[in-house]
Amino acid sequence: MSAQAFNDPVAVAAPAPSSSGWRVLRSAITDPLGALGLSLVLLIVLGALLADFSPYLPSKMAMPARFAPPSFEHLLGADHLGRDLFTRVLHGARIALGVALVATGISLVGGLILGMAAGYGPRWLDSVLLLVFDALRSFPTVMLALALVTLTGPSLYAVVAVVVIATLPGYGRVIRAQTMALKSAEFVLAARALGASAPRILLVDVMPNLIGPLLILVSMDIPVVITIEAGMSFLGLGVRPPTPSWGTILNDGYSFIRESPWPAIAGGLPIVIATLGFTFLGEALRDRFDPRLRKDG
């Protein structure tokens, strides 16, 4: 084996996960449930992208249309202020996906750094970080949201903070376990023998092997994130009205549930579609890609 190959141990010992990414996705959608999941996810993404093409504005009131039932004019009906619910749902998709993207990104980076530090660093650091992860996980999520928002006031930042605190320990633990397993892998030992520094080993040798399992974990966590955002906005702890979030739409619908069922139905529907879509897709991906990640087995 040439010295060049030794310098790039990833190429020797571990196939880069990204090259097989498309193949995994393609094989995941041969599973009918995975295909259904992907279509639902695409539906939500498309809705978020095309929201501006709706003939209505999400906050434009039109009292004559108050509580209009679904029709060709208003696909999901209109709410108590005559606002078109379909348009609001489309704009809500932007908030839901935006929060999911940003918060999961932060959580992932944080989890990577802390998890690799725990898995590769000294023992005491590992113990301390594990305790911190466990302590963060010991808050029921909604309780954490209630406590935090009392101090900060409701905002999108509060939602992102709650999501990060709720999901980071999970990523951290998985990354820690994987790092520990890789720590004694031959290509890591080889890199260490060649005198590579710890940051270099972690970044160049360990991290590429973490990305695959992580992405699957992320796709399974997105429904959780969407639920947290919608749930907090529903309670008035997240996005504030009149900004359309699925949670605020659902809350408006709840307030007027005796006047008309349509706003409540319209608020819940996208949440159901999004959570089911991402869950089915995530399950299919996981089954194809890494059965070891099964939480129940």
Added chain:
Amino acid sequence: MLSYGLRRLGLAAVITALALIILISMIQMIPGDPAAVLLGPLATPETREAFRVQMGLDQPAVVQIARFFGRVLTGDLGTDVLTKRPVLTTVMEQMPFTLWLIFFSIGWSAALGIPLGCWSAISRGSWADRIIGILSVGTIALPSFVVAIYGLLLFSVALGWFPTIGAGEPGDPLDQLWHLVLPSLAVGLGWVGYLARMVRASMLEVLSENHIRMARAFGLKEATITYRYALKIAIIPTVVLLGIGVGNMISGAVFAEIVFARPGVGRLIFDAIATRNYPVVMGGVMITTIFYVLSTLCADLFAAWLDPRVRTSL
């Protein structure tokens, strides 16, 4: 067992202490003046100053945390701003409602989910197994507040089968049970799926083990093997899951209590935010967090009692 129990107890104590420190440091870390946020824009500088002294916010952070621990250890969580009663009393008054909701939800979801999981494992690969599998994933994904609102819409508003608000007449158990149906549907539905999957997975594992093959070779009835031998072992991970699940159930209970206007800790805290009743919010969050840590502790101890292998894992 004793040494595992003590180590696990110590861990629980450390985690609780850390969680409380995180909660308290949130006040320190968040930019801005908590007194201004909590009292609202109309408060005068004098009231803010008085509030700061009253809450001990004028002291250095370390002193605040130390003082706080001293008080928590003696059961003093501060005074309810509205009623002037101890926070502990206010929270404990609401606790039974929340506990009832949680235990009732665990009860019905276990009664349905565990047999479904067994059935699924025995008839592996069949249509029943596939359908149960899909339903499990689906119900796990559905947020409890959506189930609550759709349930309210369908069964209360449209069909009128169940009451929409409250916990029922005090002293009338049947009426209280009637009021519990829809909220516990919202809290427990996801758990049916969770439990079914969990039981199926561990059941499949156990059924392939030697002692089960042995029992089969002896010609024992399949039902005896499944329920008397296999389920006994397969249930252990499920018990641990239930302990962790209490945390999720607390979150679900908050939504159910708000949607169905039921009394309970979740609703208490939620209402306390609107009235800026800060000690009640923090006290309530603390007590539910401790309750959650205790329930995972109990689950772990129970699992260690059933399965000696667990004891070496800590």
